Amino acid sequence: xxxxxxxxxxxxxxxxxxxxxxxxxxxxxxxxxxxxxxxxxxxxxxxxxxxxxxxxxxxxxxxxxxxxxxxxxxxxxxxxxxxxxxxxxxxxxxxxxxxxxxxxxxxxxxxxxxxxxxxxxxxxxxxxxxxxxxxxxxxxxxxxxxxxxxxxxxxxxxxxxxxxxxxxxxxxxxxxxxxxxxxxxxxxxxxxxxxxxxxxxxxxxxxxxxxxxxxxxxxxxxxxxxxxxxxxxxxxxxxxxxxxxxxxxxxxxxxxxxxx
Ligand SMILES: Nc1ncnc2c1ncn2[C@@H]1O[C@H](COP(=O)(O)OP(=O)(O)OP(=O)(O)O)[C@@H](O)[C@H]1O
Ligand SMILES: [Mg+2]
Numbered sequence: 001x002x003x004x005x006x007x008x009x010x011x012x013x014x015x016x017x018x019x020x021x022x023x024x025x026x027x028x029x030x031x032x033x034x035x036x037x038x039x040x041x042x043x044x045x046x047x048x049x050x051x052x053x054x055x056x057x058x059x060x061x062x063x064x065x066x067x068x069x070x071x072x073x074x075x076x077x078x079x080x081x082x083x084x085x086x087x088x089x090x091x092x093x094x095x096x097x098x099x100x101x102x103x104x105x106x107x108x109x110x111x112x113x114x115x116x117x118x119x120x121x122x123x124x125x126x127x128x129x130x131x132x133x134x135x136x137x138x139x140x141x142x143x144x145x146x147x148x149x150x151x152x153x154x155x156x157x158x159x160x161x162x163x164x165x166x167x168x169x170x171x172x173x174x175x176x177x178x179x180x181x182x183x184x185x186x187x188x189x190x191x192x193x194x195x196x197x198x199x200x201x202x203x204x205x206x207x208x209x210x211x212x213x214x215x216x217x218x219x220x221x222x223x224x225x226x227x228x229x230x231x232x233x234x235x236x237x238x239x240x241x242x243x244x245x246x247x248x249x250x251x252x253x254x255x256x257x258x259x260x
Contacts, residue, residue: 055229103170160191
């Protein structure tokens, strides 16, 4: 495989943070049905770092990703992508920022059934009227192992192949940051390992910034850092995780939850 001499992406006045939440709260509903999904969360996602977000179901992981990616509004606090405060942006600017700076990998792939794999990969750029860097696109396609499947439509691809199309789509435009919500949740362990290995390489070799939600300690072990959420708050953090150390930490929370 050839790798391109791409360095770590930096922005003017770079603080090293690709994204940052400060005292971010998200409240759904009101009165008796009110849910505090995020309770004053402060967290920074550094450039060229691979962060995993873990925590029990309902702890606010998807909400955090959606708020940071500008897919949902926040109730209070601040959410920044680079130096841009999302709460100050009007709809049009927010759409533009999402399109130009953010890649999102959803658990349900979100591929368009009528487009083939290649058209799905380049769709965000086509919408933005941007031309893909051909060498980069070739490299992404080769690395996710889709070179022989580019003319296939999603229903002609396996689940793992569809997820790799979604991964390639997020990477193709070289966004500042990629948010991935359980990108390997639907994959068998081998396809999952391929996708995770690819994500990790894009961080190591290309300076891509990635934030990934996962329930799986093995998936988390591909990251540089694990952030643990519980009840809408950040309760712990682990650097250079291994599957065992993540599992250990999860057990500890479990025990605490049961005794309290
Ligand atoms: N649109 C909504 N309206 C009301 N409550 C919501 C909405 N979306 C999420 N919630 C609530 O916010 C809390 C956090 O939800 P979120 O989807 O972020 O959890 P999660 O950590 O991603 O869970 P999972 O692991 O099951 O995906 C939950 O209690 C959920 O019921
Ligand atoms: Mg979720």
